[in-house]
Amino acid sequence: MGNRPARNSTFYLPCRKRLWKALGEYDALVEYMELTTRKFKTLYNSQHELSFSEFLSKEAKSEDICLNNLTLENYECFKYKYYLILPYSAFDRFLDDFRKDFKLLFDKDVPLPQNKTRFQSILDFLKENFFAVQTDSFSYKLFDYYRLCRNSLAHDSLKKTTEIEAIFHAIKVDDVHLRYPNLDAPNDMKNLNFDDFILCTANIKSIADKLVLCLEDKMNWVDFVKRNSKLFSKLNRFKGNKERQVIYIENVIFSMYGIKLSAPYINDILEIFPIE
Known part of the structure; x- marks a missing residue:
């Protein structure tokens, strides 16, 4: 538009x-x-036979609606x-x-x-x-x-x-x-x-x-993850697999906010969690 x-x-x-x-x-x-x-x-x-109020009333009755005219x-x-x-x-x-x-x-x-x-x-x-x-x-x-x-x-x-x-x-x-x-x-x-x-x-x-x-532009995603670690509760499933951890964090952020974080951001976030 x-x-x-x-x-x-x-x-x-x-x-x-x-x-x-x-x-x-x-x-x-x-x-x-x-x-x-x-x-x-x-x-x-x-049609040209009926006035508007007559036509309205006729059509309303056919639909079982009680409406005779628009007076507003x-x-x-x-x-x-x-x-x-x-x-x-x-x-x-x-x-x-x-x-x-x-x-x-x-x-x-x-x-x-x-x-x-x-x-x-x-x-x-x-x-x-x-x-x-x-x-x-x-x-x-x-x-x-x-x-x-x-x-x-x-x-x-x-x-x-x-x-x-x-x-x-x-x-x-x-x-x-x-x-x-x-x-x-x-x-x-x-x-x-x-x-x-x-x-x-x-x-x-x-x-x-x-x-x-x-x-x-004001978002600090590292601080966000620190305060909301419960949103990433499934990260432990990928213990020992950094590639899967990165993908998981990317997907959580993307599904909530529509953006894909850069690799340095993801690495900083992974340092928050005490897993390998």
């Missing part, structure tokens, strides 16, 4: 894999919902706001999982001050500890925009129309279109369309990926 920059790393965290899986499942559900509504409208437009004003926009609930719920779970993965890697807790969102707390903590989170110029504004659009639907008390409009106008739309040239988005909150859901999901994935990637 669009001009995807090279990731230049195979490093990932378990939380990233879970997020990708959840978003893929949600994408399929939303695409199915969008397909069915478009097909329904196409079927309605193919601007229901199409409402539908697209509803779609936004799914990727943000997945991202919320990702943030919780990210903190757990971070704890395992660095033996540090990411604090969650009460006056900040989880996302902002994690961002601030990473920056304060010199992790370089490199996102697109529009990522955070776009994230906040769709988050507030979602909130305006999910929580009546959070219909901050003026704030939402201000954030929308602050988004660097040209940069968004340069990054995602095939999408007709972002759109203002009264004119959301399906591409807004696609863009929202893509931006969430991009932010999550950048959070993960910023950890790689």
